[in-house]
Amino acid sequence: MTLPIPQIQIQSVSGRIGIQSQSGQYEIRQTPATIDIQTTDTVIDIQTEQPVVIIDMTKTRNALSGGKPEAFWNRIYSSYQDCAIRYIQRTVQEYNQIGDLTAGGNPVADVAKQSLSQQDLKLNVFGPAAYDNVDFQAIISKPEVNVQVGRADINVKVNKPDIQYNRGSVNVYMEQYASVTITPPIIDLTY
Structure with missing residues (x-):
């Protein structure tokens, strides 16, 4: 068991x-x-001068009234020389026409007739009348700028x-x- x-x-x-x-x-x-x-603050100091404008009206006065007497008489005298040369040229042309034997008709009468219709030569005693007779010149100075930085x-x-x-x-x-x-x-x- x-x-x-x-x-x-x-x-x-x-x-x-x-x-x-x-x-x-x-x-x-x-x-x-x-x-x-x-x-x-920053300080800016600017110093400037007034601009200067120069106006030259000499050409305008010459065209209107002849300008200063000295310049006026100088133009008259210099114009006489030009005028004398033109009269001499006209006279030579007229005498050449009279002396031309090949031309028919009456050359003396023809020249006399032409001289009646011709205008007298003009003296240039006044200046030219033009749109730009006035000259301007501007003088502008640079500004002086001083800056104190803040x-x-x-x-x-x-x-x-x-x-x-x-x-x-x-x-x-x-x-x-x-x-x-x-x-x-x-x-x-x-x-």
Whole structure:
């Protein structure tokens, strides 16, 4: 007869540790930086002279009234030379016409008739009448510019931050204790 082998029963329960934590918190406060700005304006000094305009109306006066007496008489004298040359040319042309024996008719009468219809030569004692008889000359001086550059002085005062730290917490506890249960064998001694 075989007897059963008694067995021991062992039961174990694991332990459990519970942890609860709360984070720490930073509290930061900082006032804005203080800025102090002082400026100096730019100064511009400009010195200029009035422009000078020179108007020459000599040609206009010469055309209207003959101009200054000296210039007027000089033009008359120089015109006489031109006028004398033109009269000489006309006279030579007339005598050439009279002396031409090949021409028919009465050359002396023809020349006399032509001289009646011819205009007298004019003396140029006045200046020419033109649209540009007035001369302008402008004298413009460059301006003298002095610049004193302004500036800005900037002072910045940085305010330190106020930092506070509130600590967190960690709570460690036993959620379940470990245990071992041993059940001894039951031995039946009756036979």
